[in-house]
Structure formats: structure tokens, C-alpha cells
Amino acid sequence: MAISIRPLNPEFAGEVAGVDCRKPLDPEEVAAIEAGMDRYAVLVFHDQKLTDEQQLAFTRHFGALESYATQGHIRRPQEQRLGPGIADFSNLDKDGNILSAEDRLWFFKLGDRLWHSDSSFRPIPAKYSLLSGRVVPSWGADTEFADMRAAYDALDPRTKAEVEDLVCEHSLIYSRAAIGFTDLTPEETLAFKPVRQRLVRTHPVTGRKSLFLASHAGAIHGWTIPEARMFLNELTEHATQDEFVYRHKWRVGDLVMWDNRQTMHRGRRFDPGEVRDVRRTTLAGDAPTIEQAA
Numbered sequence: 001m002a003i004s005i006r007p008l009n010p011e012f013a014g015e016v017a018g019v020d021c022r023k024p025l026d027p028e029e030v031a032a033i034e035a036g037m038d039r040y041a042v043l044v045f046h047d048q049k050l051t052d053e054q055q056l057a058f059t060r061h062f063g064a065l066e067s068y069a070t071q072g073h074i075r076r077p078q079e080q081r082l083g084p085g086i087a088d089f090s091n092l093d094k095d096g097n098i099l100s101a102e103d104r105l106w107f108f109k110l111g112d113r114l115w116h117s118d119s120s121f122r123p124i125p126a127k128y129s130l131l132s133g134r135v136v137p138s139w140g141a142d143t144e145f146a147d148m149r150a151a152y153d154a155l156d157p158r159t160k161a162e163v164e165d166l167v168c169e170h171s172l173i174y175s176r177a178a179i180g181f182t183d184l185t186p187e188e189t190l191a192f193k194p195v196r197q198r199l200v201r202t203h204p205v206t207g208r209k210s211l212f213l214a215s216h217a218g219a220i221h222g223w224t225i226p227e228a229r230m231f232l233n234e235l236t237e238h239a240t241q242d243e244f245v246y247r248h249k250w251r252v253g254d255l256v257m258w259d260n261r262q263t264m265h266r267g268r269r270f271d272p273g274e275v276r277d278v279r280r281t282t283l284a285g286d287a288p289t290i291e292q293a294a
């Protein structure tokens with residue numbers, strides 16, 4: 001059966017049929033999915049009951065995994081529940097128990113409910129993320145995606161000219177401070193040193209421009225902090241209007257793949273007494289945005 005992709009609503013998300021993500025893909029299948037990613041930016045695969053190994057193997061069809069010496073997280077290696085290459089976005093500790101609502105790890109995770117693009121706080125931000133729904137709570141926990149190409153296109157001409165060459169500073173420090181989590185160790189503060197990212201990115205295949213925003217962005221070069229924060233807030237409000245947002249309601253076995261270069265996303269609330277086990281693999285980006293011509 002050939003791969004087919006049906007547009008969802010809004011049409012920057014697509015639902016994929018005709019692929020078993022547990023099995024090796026042939027080059028035509030890889031090309032079809034990549035073309036789908038370039039067109040849609042978010043792809044949904046249903047009924048994919050993956051093991052971690054299968055998720056890693058599927059991910060590697062599309063490039064190299066993101067790997068950094070420093071964690072983009074406050075969870076220490078000895079606290080990891082999962083093996084290398086798989087990021088734990090569950091609300092579980094290493095023994096599989098639900099995290100305490102007073103655990104600083106839980107506070108840190110709450111920051112993912114702000115709009116962001118994965119790894120925008122890294123010098124080379126991520127290309128694709130793939131999130132696999134293993135255990136899904138009975139209520140809430142949707143993931144929302146915003147189409148940053150459509151958001152860019154809808155800017156007025158004056159704002160387009162204004163953002164064209166702006167450079168922002170991104171750090172986990174900014175996104176965590178936004179929810180009042182400032183309790184970082186000196187090592188964490190050092191590891192989360194801000195990086196520079198262009199505000200306007202150009203997609204390497206389609207040539208479409210998009211706004212590269214995230215709650216990790218906390219400064220604009222050459223601007224005062226209040227002016228920068230206010231402008232970033234306004235752009236984020238603009239970019240996350242209903243018409244640009246696809247809401248994913250999770251079913252067990254869903255695999256959702258998104259292009260961080262063209263979208264932002266956020267998690268939504270769920271009952272913290274219920275288990276949510278979602279696991280992410282992440283593909284490395286090609287180059288710093290700062291070197292890329294807009």
C-alpha cells in the first residue's frame with residue numbers, strides 16, 4: 001500500500017496512511033514522508049505501537065539524531081528513565097512513579113506548556129521532533145501546533161520589513177523565568193547560556209519564510225529588554241491565533257512528527273494524577289540560523 005497524506009484542519013497538518021513505522025522504509029517512502037513534511041510541517045501517524053528501538057530506527061531514516069554533551073534539561077543522567085536517544089516527556093520519575101507536584105523537574109516540565117520550538121535554545125536548533133504517545137491521560141494533554149509560515153505571510157508589510165534581519169537570544173532561562181521558575185543551579189545557568197537565532201528563517205527546500213519564535217526568546221539584539229519582550233509577545237499572539245493552530249488530541253499509538261523550523265507547539269493541561277507517557281526523538285538541524293541568509 002502506497003503512502004497517502006490527507007490534510008487536517010488547518011491544512012498545515014497531515015494525516016498519514018499506508019506506512020508501518022515499526023518496519024524499515026524504502027527510499028520512496030522516506031521521500032514521500034519528507035515531501036509531506038515540507039508541505040505540511042506536521043504529520044500524524046495513527047496506530048503505531050512503537051518500542052523505543054523502533055522509534056529510533058524510524059527517526060534515523062530522516063537524518064542524524066540531535067546529540068549534545070550538555071542536557072537541555074535539569075534531569076541528571078542517573079535520574080533518566082529511558083535509554084540514550086529518547087527524551088522522556090512523561091510525568092514519571094526513573095522508577096515509573098508520577099512526579100510530585102512539588103518536584104523541580106515537574107516545574108521545569110511545565111515550561112513546555114508555553115509556545116516554543118524544540119532546541120531553539122541550542123546553537124543549532126532541531127529539525128524534526130517525533131513524539132510517540134505510549135500512555136495518554138483520559139482528559140487534556142493535547143499538543144497544539146502553530147504554522148509559523150502562515151504567521152509570517154500574514155504580517156503587515158511594515159512588520160515584515162522590521163523583523164527581516166532581527167536576531168534574538170534564546171535560553172531555557174527565559175522560558176522558565178516566564179513561569180516563575182528561577183531556581184537554577186550555577187551549572188544549569190551556565191549550560192543554559194543564551195544563543196543567537198534569526199527571527200526570520202527560510203526553509204531550505206521550499207524557500208518559504210517563517211517566524212522563528214519561542215518562549216525561549218528573551219532578548220533582541222540592539223533592543224531594550226522591555227521593547228524586545230513586548231514585541232516578541234505581540235508576534236507570538238499574532239502567530240498563535242486560531243486560524244494558524246492545529247490541535248492534536250492524542251490516542252495511544254499516535255506518532256506525531258513536526259518541523260521545528262516552520263512551527264511552534266505547546267502542551268496543554270492534564271490531570272497530574274494521571275500518567276502521561278510520551279517519548280521524543282529529535283533530528284539535528286543542519287546549521288546555525290545566524291549563518292543563514294533570510
Ligand SMILES: [Fe+2]
Pocket residue numbers: 112116117118265
Ligand atoms: Fe517541545
